[in-house]
Amino acid sequence: MRKIRRLIMALNIIFFAWLILAGNQPSTAISTSDDDLCAEQKCSPDGPAVRFPFVLQGKQPEYCGHDSSFNLHCDQLNRTILELPSSSIKVQVTNISYLSQMMEVLSVETCFAKHLRDLDISATPFWYDSPESYQYELPGFLNGNNYSLFNCSSARADNGYFWSKVDCLENNGYNVHATYQDMGIPYVAEVMESCTKMYDVKLVTGTLFQTDFLELFWSLPLCRKCELHGGICRWKGGSRNEIGCLRGNKHQSGILKKRLFISGKFCGFSFFLYLKPAED
Numbered sequence: 001m002r003k004i005r006r007l008i009m010a011l012n013i014i015f016f017a018w019l020i021l022a023g024n025q026p027s028t029a030i031s032t033s034d035d036d037l038c039a040e041q042k043c044s045p046d047g048p049a050v051r052f053p054f055v056l057q058g059k060q061p062e063y064c065g066h067d068s069s070f071n072l073h074c075d076q077l078n079r080t081i082l083e084l085p086s087s088s089i090k091v092q093v094t095n096i097s098y099l100s101q102m103m104e105v106l107s108v109e110t111c112f113a114k115h116l117r118d119l120d121i122s123a124t125p126f127w128y129d130s131p132e133s134y135q136y137e138l139p140g141f142l143n144g145n146n147y148s149l150f151n152c153s154s155a156r157a158d159n160g161y162f163w164s165k166v167d168c169l170e171n172n173g174y175n176v177h178a179t180y181q182d183m184g185i186p187y188v189a190e191v192m193e194s195c196t197k198m199y200d201v202k203l204v205t206g207t208l209f210q211t212d213f214l215e216l217f218w219s220l221p222l223c224r225k226c227e228l229h230g231g232i233c234r235w236k237g238g239s240r241n242e243i244g245c246l247r248g249n250k251h252q253s254g255i256l257k258k259r260l261f262i263s264g265k266f267c268g269f270s271f272f273l274y275l276k277p278a279e280d
Contacts, residue, residue: 038063041059048095053233054070085124087120100217121216150176152177231246
């Protein structure tokens, strides 16, 4: 009889250990139908993961997103596309940081500079640079200032302090240079002798004269605190009035407590049998 009790005790200890290990496995989803429908989606395996406040049209219900400004879709090349409504310019989203509330975008036509006159995000929740990053990105090019573009028959091989060559705007042997309206033009007059002014633009970020890379930030909805603690934002209670924070760790902790309670009862019962005097 004592051998049987010891066997029961050993089996319960093994069962207890299994419950602990099983409880430590990460939770990947919250068990509600809405959350399953709003789970992260991608246009391609290496594309950005799309979730609230964004919605990937055709793969997630519309209510999964914050509003239409955050609507994304997949194009025929499986790229993640955002369309800026005021300018009808389409950009490819290559990365989304939900903690920083920032996304990286590329021009689908490989030259953002072509769209500088039409690029307008005033009707969207996005801005170009974070409030802390008001800095010189190229020599002499400060974000948010007005610049003039010149079509030149000859070009310098290097960039000056107040002017920069815009490679992607070159056409038929002519080169395009950009210079700061207030300070640049007087200093580069000798360089611009063979140039014709094209048009003025408001520079949104200095990198656009040399790259097709752009960072867009958003401030609302504010979900940094939720993301920092390992949660994800969603509309609360199925409504579109209040945003809640779903925490996978908290959900998993509740499951673990239940498992510990059950296994504790089993171990307690087996220990009672072990201590009970044998009748034979």
